[in-house]
Amino acid sequence: MTNSSTYDVVVIGGGHNGLAAAATLAKKGKSVCVIEKSDAMGGMARNVAMGEGVSAPQIAHLLHNLNPKVAKELGLGDLLKGSPLPTTSLSADGNHVVVEGAMVRFADGTTHPDVNAYAKQTAQLRKFAGLLGQLSTKSPPKLDGGLTSMAALGELAGLAKLGLNVKMMGKKDMREFLRVVLTNVYDLVLDEMPDGPLAGMICADAVRGNYVGPRSPGTVFNLMYRLGTGGEVRMPKGGMGAVARAFEAAATKAGCDLRTGSGVARVNVEADKVTGIVLEDGTEIATRAVLSSAAPMATMKMAGIEHFDVEAARRIKNMRCKGTVAKLNLVLKSAPQIEGLSAAQMAGRLLIAPSAETVERSFNPVKYNELPTAPVVEAVIPTLSDPELASGGRHILSAVIQHVPHTPTGGWNDANRQQVIDTVVAQLEAHMPGLSSTIEEAQLLTPSDIEDLTGAPGGHWHHAEMGVDQILTVRPVNGLAHYRFAVGGLYLCGAAAHPGGDVTGVPGRNSAMQLLKDGVLS
């Protein structure tokens, strides 16, 4: 074993959060090393080569929640330039619904009857989301005496205490916020409009990434989380991979050392303090602090369960993290067409979520480990925004498939994998005639594959379910909510920490700030 070097901080995991944490600390003059297990940085936000000349978004494909504060601090402002993409919610009858900001139209430009209801509701949710968003760039607020029970959080009054600025909202809004925040999106939406592609879109956005259907409690919170920075969807030049590369460049520019190819196997602890790490290849690195973007369970095991209180270990063991999202990338010989959509709309976000009802039904099979028959799909064709992503005039279709079991009955054999591909291609083909004949290559990542690739438990989008029992002061678990992870100098900095997943940069940045505040390095 070689004791190769010493750093102020070692960051476990080179996903965008690990990189954000590292860059933040290095900018404050700390010596930082990022250790990434796989052979490239970026985590779930990286691009992957699919044959010669094709660079596809391996897992995440759209930027919708990058925190402006993080972007500013790390000099990533360019990612937020360029206009947001429209979203088209596809309808079997061809009356596709297009949403751009607060505007809702049919694809042919005619007014949608629910435009006012949508605008009003979204404006209010954005307002609420903005307040939650303010919370997100801070460590989750502490409650005096501790938030000791779920019951206390369940009490709506509990949320009011979470540092939400009541004055900013006014009494009426506050009451409305408390009324809806823990409820389900299905009721919220169908109170305001009839079921259809618009309601389906809102519901799909509220459930994406989590083990829920629109009738599950907490889905309104999830929708607000998604709208935390406004909810606009972007595809920067170079696709999602460019986002990962921008985070990587920020870390490198700030002076971080980045290492790939061997993960962290152990975190050394002496006298209740982190002293270093050991890589899978045996290399030892001394450090005073470790920020881990690996999952809580994996991080606890690296440091040793004996350093955690029994209650903490039990909570970590019982965390909910069932991944339900699969990723399908298609390489196409030519660009697909949808009748009636403009070029800009084709290049935007395409949703198969024709009604709230179908979104709820999409959730059913996964409960029984069955393969989906009509899953909710979010598709994008990045090559329409940036043709350089695929050579020879080819195109990439990237599809996020909501509600695929982590392990279906019978396991992920070739037949099961093909069935998921066929199901999704058939759903798309219903709107894109001839699609299947243009497919050059199809690559499916199941939740189980995503777990193997990234270490995210269950392959979960957020590394841990975003549920009322696992957010804010109880994220990832009660008692470990302020990034500090039991042992002196050990912190969580990934999606499992407050405020949660998506490409936001917030958990990484907050964790770094908390470390500095705690004075571990001074």
Place this chain on the structure above:
Amino acid sequence: MTKAATKQAVPIGVIPTPLYDRMEAISTAKSWANWAGFISPLVLDTVEFEYFAIRNQSTLFDICPMHKYRIKGPDALKVVNRLVTRDVSKLRDGRVGYAMWCDEEGMLIDDGTVFRYSETEFMLCCQETMYSWLLDTAWGFDAEIIDDSHTVAGVSLQGPTTFSLLKDAGLDAVEDMKPFDLREIEPGLWVSRTGFTGDLGYELWTAWNDIGALWDRLWAAGGHWGLRAIGAEALNMVRIEAGFIAAGVDFQPVHAAMRLNRGRSPLELGFDKLVHFEKGHFNGRRALLKQQQDGVRYHLAKIDIGGFKPADGSLIYHRKKREVGHVTSGIWSPTMKQNIALAELKAPYGKAITDDLWVEIYVSEEGQWDKRIVPLTFVDKPFFQNARSRATPPNPF
């Protein structure tokens, strides 16, 4: 030590221990209580006889209802050290240690005795049910938790003549056992020199189905040594004299407490010496360290109270005005001829402030209530201490 595998209906209500028939046959008081679901005697004859038998003769108390858990496997030491606040790696094989264990906030879950057979096998003996907590504690470690509560039976043999009695019963091999020693004295019969009386005494452990025969064997040797079977009331008197705390009385086991802030830490109960911060992490360590820095909220103390009226439950006042605590256990000690008690005081009373403290005792004389304000003084050592309890070999009688 396997239980008979016959299928029976689950008994309803309290159930007899394997010693119940023997105790029932000699009970004149017919005073029984529910101890962990078992029928357990409060008094078999009279409290006075039983109390004096503990201090002058030999007594037998049925401890079958105690909860007993075996922790076994390569990581057994790690698991026990993760559980309790004291450093069990310092406990030698064949020794027993009094121990406390806490939740993540450093509040006492329960206290009890840890029997160390070897680095890979321990038994935990305690009042509260602890199976699921032990499973949680052992999760991720290579150790098995076995609930031996209904397979290992025990009797507590206490009093100055117990060594002589054991010799007569053919168990003179206990002769060189020191306090807290543990030994398999005959195949399947384990003896520990432990007890809850502060006196000379032993606890004898054997298979559930063999405990009756053991009782008979001790009983047969006991006549000459004044052996009496006793109940919990007499035992409660001597444990207060010895300064031992009782779960549910002097502290509230935190897992059973429903209300906030009912828990107490080992530091608040005065057991700083049993909290070994330097041994590495154990449950509640960080919270206890913080409490040690920030200061405790309470002090449990041994007190000597004026007068002779037992003060159990009485409130304690500073300058006869400000309420600062209460008596958790109090008796008139017939041996010490003192009005003794354990009391909980709000810090800094009981440590930094020990003067001008008063106990308010209410006494009822056939329906007429009278109030007495009596002074208290603090006592450092156990009220009852006797060289015979520690002498090895024990003095013959």
